[in-house]
Amino acid sequence: MLEKALEGGKRYWAWVFFLGALALIGTYFYLRQFNIGLGITGMHRDVSWGLYIGQFTFLVGVAASAVMLVIPYYLHDYKKFGKIVILGEFLAISAVTMCILFIFVDMGQPMRIMNVLLHPTPNSIMFWDAFVLSGYLFLNALIGWITLGSDRKGVPPPKWIKPFIYLSIPWAISIHTVTAFLYAGLPGRHFWLTAIMAARFLASAFAGGPALLIILAMIVRKLTKFDPGKEAIQAVGKIVAYAMFANVFFLVLELFTAFYSQIPGHMHPFKYLFTGLEGHAELVPLMWTSVVFAAISLVMLIVPSIRRNEGLLLLACIVLFISLWIDKGFGLIIGGFVPNPLEEVHTYWPTFPETMITIGVWAVGFLILTFLYKIAVSVREQTAGIEIDH
Amino acid sequence: MSMDRRQFLKITGISSILSFGATVASATHPIWMKGLAPEQVDRNKEALTAKRWAMVVDMSKFKTEDDFNRTIDACHHTHNVPDFRTPDGKVDKKLEIKWIWKTGFERAFPGQENRYMSEHIKEMPFLVLCNHCDNPACVRVCPTKATFKLPDGITMQDMHRCIGCRFCMAACPYGARSFNWVDPRPAIKKEFLNKEYPTRTKGVVEKCTFCTERLSVGKMPACVEAAPKGGLIFGDLEDPASEVRKIVETKLTIRRKPDLGTGPAIYYLIGGSDHA
Numbered sequence: 022m023l024e025k026a027l028e029g030g031k032r033y034w035a036w037v038f039f040l041g042a043l044a045l046i047g048t049y050f051y052l053r054q055f056n057i058g059l060g061i062t063g064m065h066r067d068v069s070w071g072l073y074i075g076q077f078t079f080l081v082g083v084a085a086s087a088v089m090l091v092i093p094y095y096l097h098d099y100k101k102f103g104k105i106v107i108l109g110e111f112l113a114i115s116a117v118t119m120c121i122l123f124i125f126v127d128m129g130q131p132m133r134i135m136n137v138l139l140h141p142t143p144n145s146i147m148f149w150d151a152f153v154l155s156g157y158l159f160l161n162a163l164i165g166w167i168t169l170g171s172d173r174k175g176v177p178p179p180k181w182i183k184p185f186i187y188l189s190i191p192w193a194i195s196i197h198t199v200t201a202f203l204y205a206g207l208p209g210r211h212f213w214l215t216a217i218m219a220a221r222f223l224a225s226a227f228a229g230g231p232a233l234l235i236i237l238a239m240i241v242r243k244l245t246k247f248d249p250g251k252e253a254i255q256a257v258g259k260i261v262a263y264a265m266f267a268n269v270f271f272l273v274l275e276l277f278t279a280f281y282s283q284i285p286g287h288m289h290p291f292k293y294l295f296t297g298l299e300g301h302a303e304l305v306p307l308m309w310t311s312v313v314f315a316a317i318s319l320v321m322l323i324v325p326s327i328r329r330n331e332g333l334l335l336l337a338c339i340v341l342f343i344s345l346w347i348d349k350g351f352g353l354i355i356g357g358f359v360p361n362p363l364e365e366v367h368t369y370w371p372t373f374p375e376t377m378i379t380i381g382v383w384a385v386g387f388l389i390l391t392f393l394y395k396i397a398v399s400v401r402e403q404t405a406g407i408e409i410d411h
Numbered sequence: 412m413s414m415d416r417r418q419f420l421k422i423t424g425i426s427s428i429l430s431f432g433a434t435v436a437s438a439t440h441p442i443w444m445k446g447l448a449p450e451q452v453d454r455n456k457e458a459l460t461a462k463r464w465a466m467v468v469d470m471s472k473f474k475t476e477d478d479f480n481r482t483i484d485a486c487h488h489t490h491n492v493p494d495f496r497t498p499d500g501k502v503d504k505k506l507e508i509k510w511i512w513k514t515g516f517e518r519a520f521p522g523q524e525n526r527y528m529s530e531h532i533k534e535m536p537f538l539v540l541c542n543h544c545d546n547p548a549c550v551r552v553c554p555t556k557a558t559f560k561l562p563d564g565i566t567m568q569d570m571h572r573c574i575g576c577r578f579c580m581a582a583c584p585y586g587a588r589s590f591n592w593v594d595p596r597p598a599i600k601k602e603f604l605n606k607e608y609p610t611r612t613k614g615v616v617e618k619c620t621f622c623t624e625r626l627s628v629g630k631m632p633a634c635v636e637a638a639p640k641g642g643l644i645f646g647d648l649e650d651p652a653s654e655v656r657k658i659v660e661t662k663l664t665i666r667r668k669p670d671l672g673t674g675p676a677i678y679y680l681i682g683g684s685d686h687a
Contacts, residue, residue: 058613060592129575129614147554208671209584
């Protein structure tokens with residue numbers, strides 16, 4: 022099926038080369054970082070993780086969100102998701118690949134990365150994260166490939182793939198739970214030390230991931246003959262609405278605990294992010310953008326007449342995606358480090374090379390996504406009209 | 412000898428796999444060979460040993476700015492800790508690496524300060540360093556065992572195994588760890604270079620090691636030697652006759668964030684030695 026990615030019109034190749042160019046620019050800056058060190062980023066000893074780890078965390082959520090299509094389709098036999106589910110599985114492959122790349126570019130000594138396997142350390146959550154992420158990549162690649170291959174031949178997928186599909190459901194939950202555990206078990210990081218972290222991660226993932234999927238599905242429908250289905254998109258829209266509500270609710274729970282208890286350490290990171298602390302208010306405009314966007318998208322998704330209008334649904338999804346990206350891809354990490362364990366405020370902002378490396382990784386991810394979607398769409402265009410029972 | 416394309420690819424493929432394997436193996440020691448057990452290695456007869464190394468910091472003994480600087484410099488020069496400066500001569504906060512430094516009371520002990528406490532204590536700088544915890548979060552999170560506990564209580568750092576993921580820096584509740592954001596060697600002043608201690612490469616985490624390298628040849632930690640007499644007291648907390656044990660038993664000492672359950676091994680004597 023791979024050959025399908027090599028057949029395309031001018032527009033397709035222009036897009037591929039555009040992403041390829043961004044990836045190359047990112048690679049150039051990565052090589053500079055490789056030579057000089059992580060000093061070319063905005064990080065320092067007090068904010069020792071930044072944009073890279075934020076993107077990693079955010080994208081684990083995007084990857085896990087494929088389960089929001091797999092559960093209705095495979096567990097509840099919701100047939101309307103028959104076409105869109107492959108888009109979710111392939112999005113997961115692209116997202117996990119970006120996660121792995123973001124971890125890699127964040128390493129101080131990338132050439133020693135195999136030390137994680139040479140000296141396996143089960144008490145480190147990082148060890149488990151490497152394990153569940155690579156497992157999830159394998160599962161989605163296998164499931165996506167086998168089911169699409171069967172579709173192409175016009176036969177139902179083989180029975181032996183079913184256990185893998187069922188396994189992928191708890192596995193998706195596990196990747197984001199383990200990622201939350203990276204943060205939620207650290208003493209002295211008040212912002213992260215919260216039992217609700219994994220639940221919050223899953224809620225934001227199940228909002229942000231499917232929102233991105235709606236955006237992608239609408240693009241695919243516009244550019245190709247492949248239609249994931251109006252009802253399918255509407256159903257995903259409802260999932261986004263519920264998950265976003267849960268996400269905002271969880272955030273309110275965090276705020277209550279911090280501010281009703283009045284424990285300074287718990288309030289400080291929120292103050293730094295939303296009002297500024299000790300004269301530092303660099304992130305305040307960004308965080309309020311996230312809050313306002315979250316509110317707008319939530320209202321748009323809850324009101325049925327707005328959600329049913331596809332143009333407005335698309336807008337709501339874009340606004341929601343931006344909101345969650347700021348909140349989880351940036352604020353969540355920086356809030357954990359500011360103030361530092363000595364209650365000092367040291368701020369962080371990504372540098373130009375750091376931003377270009379980040380864009381480069383996203384470009385690689387979208388390149389993979391483009392190829393995979395091209396393959397999926399080509400297969401589906403050939404078998405258009407044939408409904409296959411999975 | 413002639414070979415076709417297929418054979419050539421086979422041979423080069425196999426040999427590159429083998430050489431990759433050899434590189435991985437030689438990076439530590441061959442996987443099939445176990446390293447030496449501790450009892451197979453002779454210890455230096457002069458080595459200072461303990462069941463549980465610990466330190467008491469008696470702030471009343473530090474009187475002048477120089478008392479602090481001498482102590483800090485002794486550590487940093489002994490261990491080739493780079494001194495990154497901005498063009499105008501200030502400490503470069505972006506690249507800064509520190510093993511031991513001074514900070515205010517409310518920074519060292521957040522939440523302990525009160526409005527009416529003596530100006531003296533409020534303004535007094537406190538020396539802070541790695542606490543060599545009983546139950547260190549950094550060791551728990553490290554994915555490669557590059558940071559680990561020694562039997563004598565020291566939290567050690569293997570800068571050759573560290574992959575630079577900085578999970579330990581996120582985990583440490585004392586901000587005791589620093590990362591080499593760039594090559595540190597150009598920032599080590601020639602006149603302070605200690606050829607007996609390794610310099611580091613970029614991309615690894617480092618911190619205070621309680622001077623294991625000095626203890627193993629019978630010397631006290633560099634900071635203890637350089638501090639004003641009685642300012643830093645170092646010894647075996649498990650030994651009832653040791654000075655650190657006597658102080659901790661008889662005086663009121665405080666530790667940084669003991670409520671986190673890390674079990675820090677640095678004890679601070681605050682009100683001087685007269686009243687506890």
